[in-house]
Amino acid sequence: MSKGGKILLADDEPDILEIVSYNLKGEGYDVICAKNGNEAIALAKLHLPPMIILDIMMPEKSGIDVCKILRLQQQFKDTVIVFLTALSDENTEIHGLETGADDYITKPISPKVLISKVNALFRRVTKEDTSILELGDLTINREKYNISYKNIPITLARKEFELLSLLASKPGKVFLRNEILEKVWGTEVIVGDRTIDVHVRKIRQKIGVDCISTVKGVGYKFEML
Amino acid sequence: MSKGGKILLADDEPDILEIVSYNLKGEGYDVICAKNGNEAIALAKLHLPPMIILDIMMPEKSGIDVCKILRLQQQFKDTVIVFLTALSDENTEIHGLETGADDYITKPISPKVLISKVNALFRRVTKEDTSILELGDLTINREKYNISYKNIPITLARKEFELLSLLASKPGKVFLRNEILEKVWGTEVIVGDRTIDVHVRKIRQKIGVDCISTVKGVGYKFEML
DNA sequence: TTCAATATTAAGAAATTGTGAAGTCATTAG
DNA sequence: CTAATGACTTCACAATTTCTTAATATTGAA
DSSP states (O other): OOOOOEEEEEOSOHHHHHHHHHHHHHTTOEEEEESSHHHHHHHHHHHOOSEEEEESSOSSSOHHHHHHHHHTSGGGTTOEEEEEEETTOHHHHHHHHHHTOSEEEEESOOHHHHHHHHHHHHHHHTOOOOOEEEETTEEEETTTTEEEETTEEEOOOHHHHHHHHHHHHSTTOEEEHHHHIIIIIOSSOOOOTTHHHHHHHHHHHHHOSOOEEEETTTEEEEOOO | OOOOOEEEEEOSOHHHHHHHHHHHHHTTOEEEEESSHHHHHHHHHHHOOSEEEEESSOSSSOHHHHHHHHHTSGGGTTOEEEEEEETTOHHHHHHHHHHTOSEEEEESOOHHHHHHHHHHHHHHHOGGGGSEEEETTEEEETTTTEEEETTEEEOOOHHHHHHHHHHHHSTTOEEEHHHHIIIIIOSSOOOOTTHHHHHHHHHHHHHOSOOEEEETTTEEEEOOO
């Protein structure tokens, strides 16, 4: 499942840039790299990423300086800013958080910790309250991960749920097969042509009412009849 | 099923007043109705309800005005204020939140969403019973760090307790494995894939009833069956 | 009618979770 | 100080469910 979030990463050490960006890309993030503080500020203004990871020790401008400068601007009010800091320097860590950072990651960087933190922070900003969808007799509860038709609970497997959830998020809209693959399966996973059909069939079968209609040659759409 | 909470509801449309108050009363709330802004302020001062639902477009004083006025007074510092707003006007929504509202509900009003939000907000205010959770025959005492099933005390280890406590804090909600790791173990600690399962098994074993259900590929949820 | 697109089916691949046993670590009792 | 205990984690593999594929039938738009 593609997360599709942009992350601006700034560090003067090419190795760090390389390893961190590799890991984040593997998680589906869009990574923009900067080699120093000034470049970071310029790219931040250009891309307005929801998350910025800054090394503290950088030429031109330190991560702390960059953070201070960005925080002064309204458009970076809600941006998540994370510092990269050497393990030894605890004072800097504290200093960083006081400056307006949301978290910090200590070097040497453990890919697992990095990913875990980034995911956690990202989830915090992307929390949508679209948890309950009501569509006629059909109720989809994203939080409870279940659906019910005429108040009778129906169990869907993960892919089925995500597929239905996607289609139902915009009733009437036709989702192209590509679009569905990208959002439910992600860009990296390749599956055969018939996979979507099979899932659609299972959903139709389980719900018992045809709320998904086929638009031949185009895609599928959710439609309560 | 009386929750015993008072809610002040202000709207100039009798139909809305009717339908919202009907639904809230059905949930056990005490509803006080006001037909305009001034009446809302007067009734708020009289009853001091823990929650106030305000339509934005009202004669005499708009919901936003009412909110501003109330927020200036110490006694409404912790009152939960929710706006009713027409779906179209997104700017107003934002404006509302900036004015000091806690949430907003868009028209047309879906009873389920309404109730769900009101319950959630009410729960947030009524934080007192955070320490003792009662879920059917299961009682979780967060303060004493122990639980009992059908009045028989059961001893859980710390991680087990925290895990159960987390899941039970939102019955029905599916907690992703990531979410669980983050909240019980923290972002820094990395544990293997099977760790959560093992703890879940121990909890199931000790309680004897399967109150934790697996949502394959997603996570776990608490559910008294 | 034609034919590419979609539906259907069943089977087996793949992924995820359950389980028992064993190992590590810290704390406590003797 | 040492052994014993219990909490926590890991591992290997079993059990289960979910997902995908491939083969065939059916559909519907041009």
